[in-house]
Amino acid sequence: MTLQPRHLVRALVSCAVLIFARPPAFALDWPVAVKIITGTFGEDRGDHFHNGIDIGGGSQDVHPVLPGELVFRYDEASDYSSLPRGTGSFVVLHHDQDILSLYCHLQNGSLGPERTAYVPAERLGMIGDTGHANGPHLHFTVFDEQAGSTVNPLAFLPPLPDRPPPVIRHVLLASGDQRQLLESRATLKQGRAEILVEVYDLREDVAFSWPLAPASVSASVDGVEVSRISFDSLQVVEGKAVLSGTTLSRGQVYDSAGLLRCGTVELRPGESQLRLAARGCAGNEAVKIISFSVHE
């Protein structure tokens, strides 16, 4: 492999990102003692990106992730609401630097008397399954009001214990209505195709397959990056939630079957190589390389 100018440019850009990237402006404590991640940031939830993380671990106390002030709460059993709230009973705290933390699906009646100030040692409520919840879990979201974005809480919480890397299972090439499974040494027709990838992190505490969204996925063909999807934060641009810094909405990130849309590639005659890299929620990375040939 020869070193080409584009490789040098990419290396310089990567260095610049590492040097100038904004360090986390705040560090959070875990809101619960037993930390079982059952849902990750950026997952496809039918009509929206999952804008937080889900934490299981059974019925347990929920604590603030930082000292904060109560700004809004809703107890499904007793409070008035002008709209249906899939969040169930929830609490929102306001912290320094305009950070807001949101704790959803709390048990009815567990919110306790209304108070204005909380510290992490105090209890906000208990994990429950109020609202649109399949089982008891805490849906936890962090809003960065200064940036106007919803951020991936895992970037600010203490690291999770080491876990297996994500799984890159299937790769498909889609052209028009046709989809073709891409396997090594495949022979493809010349043309233009979209790369669709089944990729997921795995929940570790259950015997069955419980997929989670990875933290990021990148795809490159013959050394040229064709897409990079990072579930770092979400912003709303012109009334649509997109991955921050991009124009990628949910429908542009996921196809109707929930596969990740990892860019479009021009298939030219000859030998090519697709490299997929996925980073999991604990930081481990999986790489899959598929070599294929294209004929006219």
Next chain:
Amino acid sequence: MRPVEGTSRVASSVRKKRPARVLFAALLFIVFYFLLFPYPLGRELIARPRWAVAIPASASSPLSEPGRPSWQFQLGSRFGYVHGDGSVQYAGTALYRVALSATAFVNYTRLGTDWILQDSSGQRLTSFSGSGYPLLDPEGSRIFNVKTDLSGIIELDKSGGTLWERDFPGLMTTLSLQGDSLVVGLLNGSLLLINRLGSPLLEYPARGSRVPVILGSALAPDGSLIALVSGIGPQYLTVLRRQSSGYAPLATLGLPSDYRREVRMGFSPDSRYLFIEGRAGPGLFDPAAQTLRWVGLRGRLAGAAFPGHGMLVALASRDGGRVQLAIEPPSGVAVYREEFPAHELYLGNIDGQLLLGWDGQLLRIDIEAV
């Protein structure tokens, strides 16, 4: 002090000269004047109970006369429609919640994605799917899907297709629907007015508080006014009035409250008055006079209605297991006050009169002027 002698003599001579019959005629004139043109006394208002019914566990009369009007009610998890004569057109129990409107409803489960729109007699109108929770406008002519994480809203057509979709840069805290317009309050302190096509007509950032957050919002039925309660430290009631160039603040009032939850508020059907929950019980804001008057009731605002064809306001508050009800003209002279035990309460209008529901019963009270 002694009177001046000369003056006293003159007055005495005039009195002697005035004939007694002139005085008598004047007296007679006054008596006849008041007989012919009596001073009009105010009409007396009478609260007349018309009927009371127990809400059946389930009832449906799909064969009732087509077009016969009925009015909605909701009492805890029980809901339905009742005719003006007290016959129950439909009664049901919410599976989880019910999206209720004047003409139709969607009774939905907690996790289901398939919904059935039913008319006021329970007949199926259409069915559709959504990932969130359904919401209908007050008339039942518009269907919305509120995203479960409160990040956005989708308007659906009758076949379930998306008419428009909008995500918000903050959690939705409040929502008010009237006619072609939708007002959404956000956790980030912004209030949005959205038109029939899903486009924002107004984005109003609530200011003046240490933490901006929208805690209550209301849109007048005629669209002329928007009200919001916002902020923590301090809290404000702001009323915006529609002008030729959009909406502009009509009044901003500091509130003594420190709510950290949604504040119940709404406009009267004629858009003339705003009712609002307050620390000292419910309050009534008159936009024309720009006055806010607290009605001395204890506890949280539990319901509001405008009976007597809008002549009166009925407000109810709940404090523990007891309910306080006040019926009075908007100007504030109490007509009726009552306190009674109730676990569930509903206040609504029926044919311009008061529909009161509590603990499985419905009572129609007509307010008449005699």
